[in-house]
Every structure is written in structure tokens, then in C-alpha cells.
Amino acid sequence: MISHCAWRYFRFPLSFREVEELMLARGVIVSYGSVRRWCAKCGQAYAGALRRRRPRPGDKWHPDEVFIKINDELKYRWRTVDADGTVLDILVQSRRDKAAAQRFFHRLLKKTCSVPRVIVTDRLHSCGAARREVMPSAGHRSHQGLNNRAENSQQPTRRRERARKGFRSTGGAQRFPAAFRGISPHFRPHRHLMTAPGYRTEMTIRFTIWDQITGAASRSTAA
Structure with missing residues (x-):
């Protein structure tokens, strides 16, 4: 449940309450305060694990x-x-x-x-x-x-800021983009450069990696 909330929050420009309503529509009862605490606790760890799997940056x-x-x-x-x-x-x-x-x-x-x-x-x-x-x-x-290229990379975070009505502290403005930049690109491959079957295959691989990082794969195996 935690990984599902964090995925929804960092992939789309949604507020905590919108994530709560989205989860409720799927039969999961959770408060937006819990979503906020989960994302603050787990978001950076998930983003760091994804970054360690990526190749070295370009020159x-x-x-x-x-x-x-x-x-x-x-x-x-x-x-x-x-x-x-x-x-x-x-x-x-x-x-x-x-x-x-x-x-x-x-x-x-x-x-x-x-x-x-x-x-x-x-x-x-x-x-x-x-x-x-x-x-x-x-x-x-x-x-x-x-x-x-750098200007365009600011746009997703700008949209997220508008959804959150801005940031309340410098630490919050630092923490959210640090996690957002690590998680959101994982679910946003270059769709325009892929065929439909290739995109579906790539997303299946990425969701498998996400389950491994968040521990969802081990929980489903144990169940």
C-alpha cells in the first residue's frame, strides 16, 4: 500500500488529498496525512534505489x-x-x-x-x-x-508546485524535487520513440523493478 501511494504521488502532479480520493475509489481507505508521511519517509529511499540502477550520466x-x-x-x-x-x-x-x-x-x-x-x-x-x-x-x-533541455525539465516540478499551492519551507522545496526527479522518470520512458508493444514491455520491466525496490515482490511471494 505504501509503495502504491508513493508511486501515484510522485508519478502524477497530484496533491495528497487527490491521492487519498484516488485510493478510496479503488477500495483502499487511507488518510492524506498518512500518504504525506509515507512519501516523506520512503520517497527518497525509493528514488535513491532507482538512481543506483541507472547508467553513468552523459558528458x-x-x-x-x-x-x-x-x-x-x-x-x-x-x-x-x-x-x-x-x-x-x-x-x-x-x-x-x-x-x-x-x-x-x-x-x-x-x-x-x-x-x-x-x-x-x-x-x-x-x-x-x-x-x-x-x-x-x-x-x-x-x-x-x-x-x-534544462528549462523543459523544470516543467513537471512546476506543475507539482501548482498542485501543492507552493512550498512552505526550504527543506520541503528540497526534499520533494529530490525524490520526484528519481521516481517520476522511472515511469516516464520516451514513449514517442517506442512502438506500442515495446512500450508495454518496457513498462512491465519497470514495474517489476519498482516492486523489487519497494519490497512488494517479496510480500506477494510470501503471501
Whole structure:
């Protein structure tokens, strides 16, 4: 039940109460408070297990930042995706200057254990200045239209924010995208590049992996 709630919550832009109503329609009685606590407890663990099964990121990275409001305070959510659109890391900070970009790049290199061949950014100068100090061997391309891949990766989280009516704290703005970026892509393969039979086969494999990670497979075997 926990894994089913977490899957519904992180795959679709639903609120906790909408998940509760969705579960009730299927005969499962659970409060939205329980769904919230389950997702906070298990979401990051599930996302981490999925990330460990993925291949190494590509060598072309797209960093980007967007502003969000938390309790009427302006914050910036930094995000980096590779050439395949896989989100590498997310960090919420109060600034977008050179020091903030350096902090994000150091965290990114530590988490991925790799250095990109090139990074593509918009016209934010702090990214270029931080790149010269943190990743001097990486190339840099800066143009507003070249970073659409990173801009598009922000859209699912933006939709989720609207459903939740925003975030109440910096920690909440950090925790949810960190889990969302790990779980949601697992259920969203590149459908437009697949045939219908191939898509069904791929989704069957991904649901099997999900059951293994959440422990649903072992519970069904024991039953």
C-alpha cells in the first residue's frame, strides 16, 4: 500500500488529498496525512534505489536555475540535467551568484563522481565564473536558446508546485524535487520513440523493478 501511494504521488502532479480520493475509489481507505508521511519517509529511499540502477550520466550537462517563492521569500532552485534529460541534482539556495554556483557544482561533482566534457548554460555569468574554477577542464557554451533541455525539465516540478499551492519551507522545496526527479522518470520512458508493444514491455520491466525496490515482490511471494 505504501509503495502504491508513493508511486501515484510522485508519478502524477497530484496533491495528497487527490491521492487519498484516488485510493478510496479503488477500495483502499487511507488518510492524506498518512500518504504525506509515507512519501516523506520512503520517497527518497525509493528514488535513491532507482538512481543506483541507472547508467553513468552523459558528458554534456545543462545547469539551470529558476526562482521559487517560499513564505514570500525569493529562493532559487538549481538543477542540472544531462543530454538525455536525466536530472543529476537539485539544490535550493537563496542566491544565484558565483558562490552559489560553486557550491552547486561541488555538490554535483561529488554526487556524480564524474566531470562533464561540456556544460551548456543560459546567459547567467555566475555559472561561467564558477565553471572556470570548479571544472576548468570542461568546455562551456552559453546561449539562451541552447539550454531548453534544462528549462523543459523544470516543467513537471512546476506543475507539482501548482498542485501543492507552493512550498512552505526550504527543506520541503528540497526534499520533494529530490525524490520526484528519481521516481517520476522511472515511469516516464520516451514513449514517442517506442512502438506500442515495446512500450508495454518496457513498462512491465519497470514495474517489476519498482516492486523489487519497494519490497512488494517479496510480500506477494510470501503471501
